[in-house]
Amino acid sequence: MSVVVKICGLSTCDTLEAAVAAGADMVGFVFFPASPRHVGLDVAADLGKQVADRAAKVALTVDASDALIRDVVEILRPDLLQLHGHESPQRVRALKQTFGLPVMKAIPVATAADLAVLPAYAAVADRILFDARPPKDATRPGGLGTPFDWELLRDLDLALPFMVSGGIHAGNVAEALRVTRAGGVDVSSGVEHAPGTKDPDMIRSFIRAARASEELMT
Numbered sequence: 001m002s003v004v005v006k007i008c009g010l011s012t013c014d015t016l017e018a019a020v021a022a023g024a025d026m027v028g029f030v031f032f033p034a035s036p037r038h039v040g041l042d043v044a045a046d047l048g049k050q051v052a053d054r055a056a057k058v059a060l061t062v063d064a065s066d067a068l069i070r071d072v073v074e075i076l077r078p079d080l081l082q083l084h085g086h087e088s089p090q091r092v093r094a095l096k097q098t099f100g101l102p103v104m105k106a107i108p109v110a111t112a113a114d115l116a117v118l119p120a121y122a123a124v125a126d127r128i129l130f131d132a133r134p135p136k137d138a139t140r141p142g143g144l145g146t147p148f149d150w151e152l153l154r155d156l157d158l159a160l161p162f163m164v165s166g167g168i169h170a171g172n173v174a175e176a177l178r179v180t181r182a183g184g185v186d187v188s189s190g191v192e193h194a195p196g197t198k199d200p201d202m203i204r205s206f207i208r209a210a211r212a213s214e215e216l217m218t
């Protein structure tokens, strides 16, 4: 079974190149100023050109205005919008219509009760990304390097493609995929040596580990 591998929070040419050359299926760019991975529009334009069509470009925003998303879409030409805030199902539907792009909605998970929102989002989103619910005092809603209990997704019956994220790294990606049976995996902190500083070797190791785990999932 092939797994969609997404490397999120890329912000430099060399780490982006490492991800694409190692076979990342998706590369994510964060448009959220409070994040150490935030990229401005000028940088995003260059990074987007560098990717060309070698991987799917994902634009990550958090409760962003239409105006910001419009700028991002014009500059980056993303293949997928990742909504990582409190966007309602109605907002997801509206953004899909406005921009004509598929949407991946991030769902924060700490307990089984967090999955109650799934039917409403599954009706409007194209993909779901399960991420660890951030602590109340967090300065950003993702990219915190903490996992959630993957057992909560065991036996999940979801018609949409879904990815798992939060505290995943080369050493635990196989287990995350084995437990959740997710069709994809998303990483940020697990391929960094400091918040916001990606490491090309860690990116390569992660993608190698994710690919190796594909063979275990038949």
Ligand SMILES: O=C(O)c1ccccc1NCC(=O)[C@H](O)[C@H](O)COP(=O)(O)O
Pocket (backbone or CB within 6 Å): 008, 009, 028, 030, 032, 035, 036, 037, 060, 062, 084, 131, 140, 141, 142, 143, 144, 145, 146, 165, 166, 167, 168, 186, 187, 188, 189, 190
């Ligand atoms: O990465 C960020 O800084 C970020 C900021 C605001 C919203 C979402 C953010 N990241 C979301 C991602 O897609 C991460 O890959 C996901 O949360 C997993 O992060 P990590 O636990 O660091 O691997």
